[in-house]
Amino acid sequence: MPTDDRLNALLDVLGGLGTEASATDRGDLDLLDTTDLVRRMNAEDARVAEAVATRTAEIAAAVDGITARFRRGGRLIYIGAGTAGRVGVLDASECPPTFGTDPSMVVGLIAGGEAAVRSAVENAEDDEEAAGVSLREIGLCALDTVVGISASGRTPYVVGGLRAARAEGALTIAIASNAASEIGAVAEIPIEIATGPEFISGSTRLKSGTAQKMVVNMLSTLSMIKLGKTYHGVMVDLLATNEKLHARSIRTVTELTGRDVETAADALAEAGGSVKLAILMLAAGASAAEASHALRESDGILRVAIDSLSRS
Incomplete structure (x- = not known):
């Protein structure tokens, strides 16, 4: 329990805080x-x-x-x-x-x-x-x-x-x-x-x-x-730790590449479950190894990696 002086000082401090104030229109x-x-x-x-x-x-x-x-x-x-x-x-x-x-x-x-x-x-x-x-x-x-x-x-x-x-x-x-x-x-x-x-x-x-x-x-x-964790406002570094997130991963790849579900699922499997890597592989027509290298060189930013592979 604070001493009287400390308590009074604390009461003074709290009395001056807006978060501690009582609104005048709440009595009812x-x-x-x-x-x-x-x-x-x-x-x-x-x-x-x-x-x-x-x-x-x-x-x-x-x-x-x-x-x-x-x-x-x-x-x-x-x-x-x-x-x-x-x-x-x-x-x-x-x-x-x-x-x-x-x-x-x-x-x-x-x-x-x-x-x-x-x-x-x-x-x-x-x-x-x-x-x-x-x-x-x-x-x-x-x-x-x-x-x-x-x-x-x-x-x-x-x-x-x-x-x-x-x-x-x-x-x-x-x-x-x-x-x-x-x-x-x-x-x-x-x-x-x-x-x-x-x-x-x-x-x-x-x-x-x-x-x-x-x-x-x-x-x-x-x-x-x-840091490049999204692409076109979509999560591309999410972890598929349950059935819902696995389905979301497939949906993300189909949405951002225009490919069908089966192609997206196959790319995800080849990419070890990495949404970002699967998108890059399909968008640039690259192998998993090529896409992984491009992502490392691009600091993990998917847009930069796609541009890089597209120019090569």
Whole structure:
């Protein structure tokens, strides 16, 4: 329990945060029928995308920084507590099946460890040293990018992690839901999205969490696009780990090459299940070996590899 002085200081800080404020038009929520509740909540959520759009320049700078470090062998590492930590863990876990990345390429660290993904770990977010310890344990280096996520913008776990990352020379990015945030002051690229009062006061799993999810979606997805993980807006590095994804792989090859299902399936088998390789083989009339070589020479960018083989 904080001392009286610390508690009063914290109350003052929280009192100045938009995410902790109570909206003046919510006093009747418990009296509304369900349809009106849905409309009111949806109207609040609609404001999130508008708020995110005000930070286009900062998000673009972050994507470019992440991509440059990816190309040099660096990683994208999210750190956060509670909902913010879970948002980072979720994005990291979705990258391997979506983009065919190694699980170590995008990492999510959450205050309190793996147990905190499903259950609250009390006081974990108040440990300012914990994130730095975890970052060192996974071998943080200057080629990495560390993204600190915190609705309030003052979570000690995130502040300490960003400071440790910056001291190591890693690129640091902050995602906060309040302006002039502490994590924004620590990070090189602050992405501060003022989402305002929550639909239920202080419940930052709502608009703040939605804004965080939108931003991390862009950070990972757009950097992967720039790395050549898509072609014509379609995933071409996905991993066919189940029946649905196998069918999607065949459908992707047929869609992007104009070939029939049987031809696409045969090419995928010859390509060892690689959608990108199968597309290149069919588009350029190349063998698996020739296509593999062309992809390596083109840094994995399918469009460049197709042009290269077409000219040869």
